[in-house]
Amino acid sequence: MDIKKFARKNVLDLNPYLSARKLGGKGEIWLNANESPFKNEYTYTDEGLNRYGECQPPSLILSYAHYAQLPPENVLTSRGADESIDLLIRTFCEPGKDAILYCPPTYGMYAISAEIAGVQRKTVPLTAQWQLDLTSIKKNLKDVKLVFVCHPNNPTGNLMHQEDLITLLNMTQGKALLILDEAYIDFCEKDTGVPLLDKYPHLVILRTLSKAFALAGLRCGFTLAHPSIIQLMLKIIAPYPIPSPVTHIACQALSKEGISRMKKQVDTLNLNRAFFQTELSKLPRSTLFDSQANFMLFQCQDTEAVFSTLWENGIILRRTPIEGLVRLSVGVLEDAKKIIELLQKKHLF
Ligand SMILES: *Cc1c(COP(=O)(O)O)cnc(C)c1O
Numbered sequence: 001m002d003i004k005k006f007a008r009k010n011v012l013d014l015n016p017y018l019s020a021r022k023l024g025g026k027g028e029i030w031l032n033a034n035e036s037p038f039k040n041e042y043t044y045t046d047e048g049l050n051r052y053g054e055c056q057p058p059s060l061i062l063s064y065a066h067y068a069q070l071p072p073e074n075v076l077t078s079r080g081a082d083e084s085i086d087l088l089i090r091t092f093c094e095p096g097k098d099a100i101l102y103c104p105p106t107y108g109m110y111a112i113s114a115e116i117a118g119v120q121r122k123t124v125p126l127t128a129q130w131q132l133d134l135t136s137i138k139k140n141l142k143d144v145k146l147v148f149v150c151h152p153n154n155p156t157g158n159l160m161h162q163e164d165l166i167t168l169l170n171m172t173q174g175k176a177l178l179i180l181d182e183a184y185i186d187f188c189e190k191d192t193g194v195p196l197l198d199k200y201p202h203l204v205i206l207r208t209l210s211k212a213f214a215l216a217g218l219r220c221g222f223t224l225a226h227p228s229i230i231q232l233m234l235k236i237i238a239p240y241p242i243p244s245p246v247t248h249i250a251c252q253a254l255s256k257e258g259i260s261r262m263k264k265q266v267d268t269l270n271l272n273r274a275f276f277q278t279e280l281s282k283l284p285r286s287t288l289f290d291s292q293a294n295f296m297l298f299q300c301q302d303t304e305a306v307f308s309t310l311w312e313n314g315i316i317l318r319r320t321p322i323e324g325l326v327r328l329s330v331g332v333l334e335d336a337k338k339i340i341e342l343l344q345k346k347h348l349f
Contacts (some may be wrong), residue, residue, distance in 0.1 A: 008118075010118050013115075015093065017109060021033070025311055026314060029313030029331065029338065030316050031316060031328050032329065035210075036211065036212070036216070036269070037055070038214045055234070055241065055242075060250055061076075062305045063221050067254055068222070071244075075222055077222050077241075078241055083241065084206050088177070088236060092232075098120065098145045099120035100120070101121075101123070106154065106184070114290065122140050122144060126156070130170060131164060135347070137171070143236070146179055147172055147177070149179070149181065151185070152188065154293070155318075157289060161325030165180070169196065169202070170265075174202075176202070177204055177229070178202060178204065179206065180203065183207070183208045184211055185207070186262065187218075193205055194224065197224065201229075204229060206222070209223040212265070215249070218250060220242070230233070250295050258334075272330050273296065276288075280300075280349075296330070297320065298326055301324065303324055307319065307326050310343075315339060315342070
């Protein structure tokens with residue numbers, strides 16, 4: 001039986017997302033998925049797993065609203081920020097008719113969620129300085145319902161200029177929603193777009209507990225937007241998207257103590273990033289790109305040999321679609337020291 005004849009064409013044609021996990025590798029030092037190196041402890045007490053939880057647990061919504069300094073009506077929680085990307089596309093884009101627009105090199109899930117939904121994808125590459133090409137975006141807005149901007153951008157690590165974001169908001173007003181993906185904003189919190197939400201009701205901000213909050217395995221994300229956008233997305237979300245243990249743990253992470261621990265860990269990782277940059281710049285002919293997030297891009301004389309030597313020795317980095325550039329998540333200081341020691345031993349200096 002050829003089961004494929006029953007499948008949707010765009011599913012047959014799809015190149016699925018290659019997560020860091022699926023790419024494999026054996027190791028002890030994982031610097032390929034922008035995870036936090038910190039393992040924080042949580043308690044769990046059984047509150048009755050025989051019952052369904054609430055679709056939008058009020059305690060969780062209130063906790064994040066407090067953290068984001070917004071009223072709770074502006075907050076939606078979902079199974080990671082990834083689910084929010086999918087919800088936005090399915091809420092706002094008519095398959096076979098509407099389009100999304102994004103600016104590569106950037107996060108891969110915008111394209112993949114659109115492809116699965118049968119929604120057209122328009123791309124306007126970032127400039128050579130990895131900034132928004134506003135002229136070209138303006139020319140490509142036809143049929144576009146959602147414009148995705150990642151801020152700081154993954155994999156380049158930089159922020160978009162604030163004045164460009166405002167120009168883009170004015171340009172898209174009445175035409176499309178602007179989705180600002182702030183998965184890494186906790187590493188540079190003053191650059192958040194949250195203060196713009198009041199003036200621009202077509203702005204949508206994505207957040208997650210996966211990166212600075214060190215809870216990638218929890219699967220908990222948030223959408224910050226005008227209540228009318230949140231209400232539409234809630235029409236299509238699964239009835240029980242947030243497992244009750246997730247609510248329980250996420251609320252601990254978002255407590256006063258949880259937030260102050262996260263802020264300390266962010267300070268540490270921001271310092272470690274500078275240390276990683278200093279250490280890795282010892283590699284011959286290396287370039288370390290400045291970043292505002294917990295990862296950075298680099299290249300050196302023989303990037304490929306560095307990548308594979310580390311890979312074979314259990315230190316896992318990530319290749320990027322940008323020719324010759326490797327992405328490395330910031331870990332603990334010992335990780336950077338181990339990298340340099342190993343590469344010295346292998347004479348890659
Ligand atoms: C990690 C990441 C996400 C996904 O976050 P989850 O909450 O783990 O689904 C979204 N956007 C960007 C840019 C990311 O790097």
